[in-house]
Amino acid sequence: MKNPRLQRMLVTSASSLLAVFVALCICAVILLITGKDPIEAYRTLFGAAGETKVLQGALNRATPLMISAAAVAIGFKMNLFNIGVEGQMRVALLATAVAGAAVDLPAPLHILFCLVVAMASGAIWAGIAGWLKVKRGVNEVISTIMLNFVALSLVAWAFDSFFRAESTTGSLLVKTKELPTSAWFPDIVERRLNGMFFVAILVLVLFYVLVWKTKFGFQLRASGANAGASRVTGVNPKRMVMISMLLSGALAGLVGMRALLGDVHAYQNNLAEQQGFNGIAVALLGRNHPLGIFISALLFGYLGEASGRLQLIDIPKEITTIMTGIIVLAVVIINEAVKRWDDRRIQHKAALALESAAVPA
Amino acid sequence: MKFFKSLTTGQRTIALSLGFMLVLSIVRLFTNADDITSSGTISSTLRVATPILLAGLAGVWAERVGIVNIGIEGMMIIGTWFGAYGAWKWGSWAGIALAIFAGSLVGLLHALATVRFNVNHVVSGIAINILAAGSTEYLSIIFFKGQKGGGESQSPAGKGGYGEFDMPFLSGGRIGSWRSPDILGWLEKKHDLPLLPDLAGVLRGLVSDIYVPTIVAIALVPITAYILWRTRFGLRVRSSGESPQAGESLGVSINRLRYQAMAISGGLAAFGGAYLSTVFTSTYRQGQTGGQGYIGLATTIFGNWNPFGVFRGAILFGFPSALKFRDEKNVPSLLLVIAVILIALGVVSLMKNKQILTMGLFIGSAISAATYFLVDDVPQEFVAATPYIVTILVLAGAQQQLRPPAYAGIPYRAGENH
Numbered sequence: 001m002k003n004p005r006l007q008r009m010l011v012t013s014a015s016s017l018l019a020v021f022v023a024l025c026i027c028a029v030i031l032l033i034t035g036k037d038p039i040e041a042y043r044t045l046f047g048a049a050g051e052t053k054v055l056q057g058a059l060n061r062a063t064p065l066m067i068s069a070a071a072v073a074i075g076f077k078m079n080l081f082n083i084g085v086e087g088q089m090r091v092a093l094l095a096t097a098v099a100g101a102a103v104d105l106p107a108p109l110h111i112l113f114c115l116v117v118a119m120a121s122g123a124i125w126a127g128i129a130g131w132l133k134v135k136r137g138v139n140e141v142i143s144t145i146m147l148n149f150v151a152l153s154l155v156a157w158a159f160d161s162f163f164r165a166e167s168t169t170g171s172l173l174v175k176t177k178e179l180p181t182s183a184w185f186p187d188i189v190e191r192r193l194n195g196m197f198f199v200a201i202l203v204l205v206l207f208y209v210l211v212w213k214t215k216f217g218f219q220l221r222a223s224g225a226n227a228g229a230s231r232v233t234g235v236n237p238k239r240m241v242m243i244s245m246l247l248s249g250a251l252a253g254l255v256g257m258r259a260l261l262g263d264v265h266a267y268q269n270n271l272a273e274q275q276g277f278n279g280i281a282v283a284l285l286g287r288n289h290p291l292g293i294f295i296s297a298l299l300f301g302y303l304g305e306a307s308g309r310l311q312l313i314d315i316p317k318e319i320t321t322i323m324t325g326i327i328v329l330a331v332v333i334i335n336e337a338v339k340r341w342d343d344r345r346i347q348h349k350a351a352l353a354l355e356s357a358a359v360p361a
Numbered sequence: 362m363k364f365f366k367s368l369t370t371g372q373r374t375i376a377l378s379l380g381f382m383l384v385l386s387i388v389r390l391f392t393n394a395d396d397i398t399s400s401g402t403i404s405s406t407l408r409v410a411t412p413i414l415l416a417g418l419a420g421v422w423a424e425r426v427g428i429v430n431i432g433i434e435g436m437m438i439i440g441t442w443f444g445a446y447g448a449w450k451w452g453s454w455a456g457i458a459l460a461i462f463a464g465s466l467v468g469l470l471h472a473l474a475t476v477r478f479n480v481n482h483v484v485s486g487i488a489i490n491i492l493a494a495g496s497t498e499y500l501s502i503i504f505f506k507g508q509k510g511g512g513e514s515q516s517p518a519g520k521g522g523y524g525e526f527d528m529p530f531l532s533g534g535r536i537g538s539w540r541s542p543d544i545l546g547w548l549e550k551k552h553d554l555p556l557l558p559d560l561a562g563v564l565r566g567l568v569s570d571i572y573v574p575t576i577v578a579i580a581l582v583p584i585t586a587y588i589l590w591r592t593r594f595g596l597r598v599r600s601s602g603e604s605p606q607a608g609e610s611l612g613v614s615i616n617r618l619r620y621q622a623m624a625i626s627g628g629l630a631a632f633g634g635a636y637l638s639t640v641f642t643s644t645y646r647q648g649q650t651g652g653q654g655y656i657g658l659a660t661t662i663f664g665n666w667n668p669f670g671v672f673r674g675a676i677l678f679g680f681p682s683a684l685k686f687r688d689e690k691n692v693p694s695l696l697l698v699i700a701v702i703l704i705a706l707g708v709v710s711l712m713k714n715k716q717i718l719t720m721g722l723f724i725g726s727a728i729s730a731a732t733y734f735l736v737d738d739v740p741q742e743f744v745a746a747t748p749y750i751v752t753i754l755v756l757a758g759a760q761q762q763l764r765p766p767a768y769a770g771i772p773y774r775a776g777e778n779h
Binding site: 081137138139142145146149156157280316321322323329 | 429431474478479480481483484485487488489490491492493494495496498499500502503652655658659662740742743745746749750752753756757758760
């Protein structure tokens with residue numbers, strides 16, 4: 001236990017685990033109060049963990065969560081709070097659905113083209129918030145919230161007025177023109193697990209390399225931790241804000257691609273809804289670290305997949321949403337407490353070291 | 362310009378409102394869009410604006426005490442549910458009371474997280490929004506599903522009855538069983554005259570067909586202003602948002618203040634939610650708030666963290682929706698109103714020698730006017746997006762005029778940060 005980095009990692013994972021545990025306890029109390037049996041509920045909820053189908057579904061649901069969490073986390077690293085992932089995702093979804101259906105390319109190129117369009121359009125939408133922050137000093141929390149709603153309206157209007165296609169299957173759901181099959185992202189397991197899962201993993205790996213193994217990442221973290229100090233070393237904080245906002249938006253653009261390229265193959269209302277927002281919870285629980293994000297995304301993906309089982313024993317599946325909210329609150333509260341405890345511990349250690357150094361003199 | 366500056370704030374407000382009325386009147390005569398100043402539109406504007414106003418006041422209370430409240434939306438959601446539950450069980454006012462109580466508890470939770478545990482205000486607000494959405498959905502299934510008229514995402518209808526209010530003599534209200542003459546209503550129908558019917562319509566809209574909770578909400582505007590700027594408690598609340606260390610050094614318990622103000626903030630937001638589920642409609646429906654908590658947050662900013670400014674913002678943001686609600690054909694005429702206002706602003710900025718701004722305003726005016734002649738209908742989505750776009754523009758263009766509480770959102774622990 002001499003290695004301070006390992007120590008810190010253990011402390012952070014322990015506090016995240018504790019947060020989940022606390023949330024489970026509080027939810028058990030809520031279940032009890034509302035006349036449900038918590039033990040039966042949790043046995044049903046977690047009993048499904050052994051089933052391959054459920055696990056595949058959980059991985060599939062974790063895919064967009066991993067990407068949106070990475071989008072949020074890259075902002076956090078720079079002390080930026082991008083709440084606009086949902087809106088950036090929505091803009092990218094429509095743009096990609098329209099652009100992807102308009103071109104004709106061979107399979108791998110077509111998919112690549114779609115991903116690039118998604119990233120570019122997400123980045124442009126996030127870039128508005130970045131520009132407002134850098135040039136006009138507008139707080140990104142407020143501007144991204146507002147831009148979310150603007151995106152929602154804008155996309156709904158554009159979809160309704162220009163891009164809705166006549167249904168060929170007689171389905172009542174209104175969609176855009178379907179993407180040609182060359183743009184379909186192949187499944188790993190038919191209808192259960194889409195190949196975008198690997199893209200999500202790749203995103204996390206690249207996120208790790210970029211943030212912890214490159215000069216840019218170092219500057220990003222330094223600028224986020226102390227903008228003044230890093231400016232002195234020649235890092236332009238405004239440039240860093242703009243770049244991280246664009247990167248975050250580019251990732252946000254990818255969030256909806258599992259649903260678009262891997263599942264529905266056309267844009268429709270409510271497609272991939274909430275997946276941008278849910279990334280915030282995943283990033284917070286995962287402590288903005290790729291490994292943490294991976295595990296948290298799996299947890300939330302699993303909860304989403306298995307929650308349906310609860311309805312079979314007459315328990316509203318919405319208890320998992322409550323659980324998510326409590327986890328978010330618990331994880332930040334515990335982190336804060338642990339940080340303060342850790343600060344005191346270090347102070348105490350330093351004081352002891354000073355004392356023992358002072359005695360011989 | 363000099364003359365205008367010599368006026369008091371009150372006189373200026375009156376002058377500006379009269380000018381605005383004149384613009385509306387001219388546009389009305391020109392376009393025959395009689396509804397833009399009809400009493401019906403004004404009273405439905407008040408109805409639409411009430412929840413936004415309450416959410417905006419919730420934002421003022423929170424930010425003035427130094428806590429950023431992204432959770433207004435969640436607190437409103439809690440308000441819609443508990444309001445509907447109370448109205449269903451005991452009656453409408455009980456619903457509002459229950460909602461305010463539940464909302465203040467949520468406000469206290471936000472205070473607990475941000476004050477006691479020093480959690481990032483935005484994160485705590487997001488958590489509250491998730492919790493509120495999840496718990497109301499959960500509770501609906503347990504309490505409303507299977508009830509008569511209720512379901513998984515809808516409550517049974519509440520026992521209605523707030524009573525609407527008409528002012529005697531001005532808008533034909535009753536005194537006892539005698540119906541007084543409707544003087545403003547008579548004036549309003551003289552559509553060929555300029556200005557007079559418009560003024561009558563707006564005044565009549567303000568005093569007819571008003572729900573009593575709307576009157577309460579409007580009364581809360583001066584009450585909030587009075588408490589925050591004229592009482593000791595209010596001074597302390599503002600000190601907590603501007604410079605908590607200074608307050609603390611004078612022996613003020615910042616933490617207690619923050620709990621109190623957040624309870625008020627949560628209660629106000631939940632009142633706004635309860636209004637939606639018990640007054641505006643008579644049932645709770647999932648997703649009923651539809652982002653109005655965020656519009657409230659926008660009015661807090663647009664209103665410069667001032668209750669009267671929030672009122673202006675709520676009316677401004679509510680007006681297009683109310684107009685749309687009554688008769689779609691009237692909405693495009695707003696484009697002409699915008700065009701005229703932009704020209705007026707352009708002239709003012711020309712007098713201040715700001716050429717670039719003037720150009721921008723004139724171009725904007727031309728675009729707005731051109732759009733009026735080109736389109737027959739303004740899509741619902743644009744009406745819905747207006748508050749957000751306006752807020753972004755205000756933030757981007759008028760930062761110098763905005764004065765947010767200096768310490769809002771900054772981590773603070775009693776006894777530290779000195």
